[in-house]
Amino acid sequence: MTVYQWQEDDLLLSCHLQxxxxxxxxxxxxxxxxxxxxxxxxxxxxxxxxxIKFLAKQFGVAKRDIRIISGELGRQKRIRIEQPAKLPALLNIEKRT
Incomplete structure (x- = not known):
């Protein structure tokens, strides 16, 4: 997986957490x-x-719309963000059309 991918209206994001x-x-x-x-x-x-709280604010969604789908116990994580309302400019993510 690359840094991100769209699954319909949901965004899958690969993260390295510090x-x-x-x-x-x-x-x-x-x-x-x-x-x-x-x-x-x-x-x-x-x-x-x-x-989850931080990403909810960054993507303009409720905390319940963000799930850790893998890597819960490690630094490498895959996150699902359901229908993000905004996309942080730093990430350079193209909105799905």
Whole structure:
């Protein structure tokens, strides 16, 4: 999979997560993934919960519209974003027409 792909109106995103960062941000590319830094530690699922909250804000969707579909216990994750309302410019994702 490349950095992203569309499945109908849903966006699948490959992410490389860096927990315990100084601030929450989308950094850019990391191989075939988007590198995302978040402030939450990787303890008791807090990093995943924080990642979902951060991505919901970035893509203009509710938290329930974002699911981790693989990599829940690692840094490499695949995320499904249901019908994103906006696309962060840094990611250079083309809207599905």
């Amino acid at each position: 927990p315990k960062a100084a601030k929450d941000e989308i950094v850019g590319l990391h191989g075939d993934s988007v590198k995302i830094r978040i402030t939450a530690p990787p303890i008791d699922g807090r990093a995943n919960t924080h990642l």
